[in-house]
Amino acid sequence: MKTILAAYSGAMRGTGTSVLSSLKDLPATPWMSRSKMEKHLQAISVLQWVLSFLAMGAACTVLLVYIFCTDCWVIAAMYVAWLIFDWNTPKEGGRRSSWVRNWTVWSYFRDYFPIRLIKTHDLLPSRNYIFGYHPHGIFCFGAFCNFGTEATGFSKRFPGIRPSLATLAGNFRMPVLRDYLMSGGICPVNRNSINYLLSRSGSGNAVVIVVGGAAESLDCAPGMNSVTLKNRKGFVKLALQQGADLVPVYSFGENEVYKQLLFEEGSWWRFAQRRLQKILGFAPCVFHGCGLFSSESWGLVPYCKPITTVVGEPITVPKFEDPSQDVVDMYHAMYTKSLKDLFDNYKTKFGLKESDTLLIQ
Numbered sequence: 001m002k003t004i005l006a007a008y009s010g011a012m013r014g015t016g017t018s019v020l021s022s023l024k025d026l027p028a029t030p031w032m033s034r035s036k037m038e039k040h041l042q043a044i045s046v047l048q049w050v051l052s053f054l055a056m057g058a059a060c061t062v063l064l065v066y067i068f069c070t071d072c073w074v075i076a077a078m079y080v081a082w083l084i085f086d087w088n089t090p091k092e093g094g095r096r097s098s099w100v101r102n103w104t105v106w107s108y109f110r111d112y113f114p115i116r117l118i119k120t121h122d123l124l125p126s127r128n129y130i131f132g133y134h135p136h137g138i139f140c141f142g143a144f145c146n147f148g149t150e151a152t153g154f155s156k157r158f159p160g161i162r163p164s165l166a167t168l169a170g171n172f173r174m175p176v177l178r179d180y181l182m183s184g185g186i187c188p189v190n191r192n193s194i195n196y197l198l199s200r201s202g203s204g205n206a207v208v209i210v211v212g213g214a215a216e217s218l219d220c221a222p223g224m225n226s227v228t229l230k231n232r233k234g235f236v237k238l239a240l241q242q243g244a245d246l247v248p249v250y251s252f253g254e255n256e257v258y259k260q261l262l263f264e265e266g267s268w269w270r271f272a273q274r275r276l277q278k279i280l281g282f283a284p285c286v287f288h289g290c291g292l293f294s295s296e297s298w299g300l301v302p303y304c305k306p307i308t309t310v311v312g313e314p315i316t317v318p319k320f321e322d323p324s325q326d327v328v329d330m331y332h333a334m335y336t337k338s339l340k341d342l343f344d345n346y347k348t349k350f351g352l353k354e355s356d357t358l359l360i361q
Contacts, residue, residue: 057174
């Protein structure tokens, strides 16, 4: 057990040699081969991200309140003062850390599924971009791994392009979690933050927006090929106002990693989900994966299903300070067609049938 903890500690620090040396020290016993050890490290790497996303913010908030009630309250007061001073940093470009983005733990995260990034066209560093990511899935594993880390080599595939994955603004109000997210180049998905990145940070910026959002996560399940896009036009208007090119992105396999209980439209349970989604900002999905050490048990660890993220051809967008609705509709239609073409061109290469179609909701 000490060897396991030592190996994972090395992965979190980004020292891959510590992991390898620890694995070499494992006894040659039939119940714990090196391949099994690596698989467990991969599962732990994914689980730590899931738990961080679900519980880190709430846990750190409770801890901060608790420290205020102890003799160490000065530490909590200093941190709160820092939060107040640093409050606007997330919407002003954030605080990206190349060191964190290159942690070895993200390589284990990538290899668990595994996750791959496919480039179809070059992107010019002299332009800015808005990537539309589809589908949402439960936790956007493909979006995080490809654009929030360097595990799949985004910077090498797209030199001169800085990706910024946009997520719920509420996450950046949580102590510690906000800094963890910002270190990966993740930003709030609001107009101020996106406008700042596309207008005041020079060129070569790519803001990644999960267009379907929380509403789309309620419809994700294995075998589902549907995206929420028909009435999502705000990102197109933003692109027109900033003159940022639109890039469709589709992740094959994103919906396969968890099993979700889907409630019928019109049912009381679906109504409750929609209502809570509007109040909380995220959808309370009823889902399960597998256990940490057994794929036969239920748990929060996703199933080992390959996720392949395909970055499509950019759509050149002119700059309009106040685009008309007709212009927005025209570019939205162009984007929708480009996304469908991307899906159709690659679906059979990544496990789908020729008869499968992409449903636009």
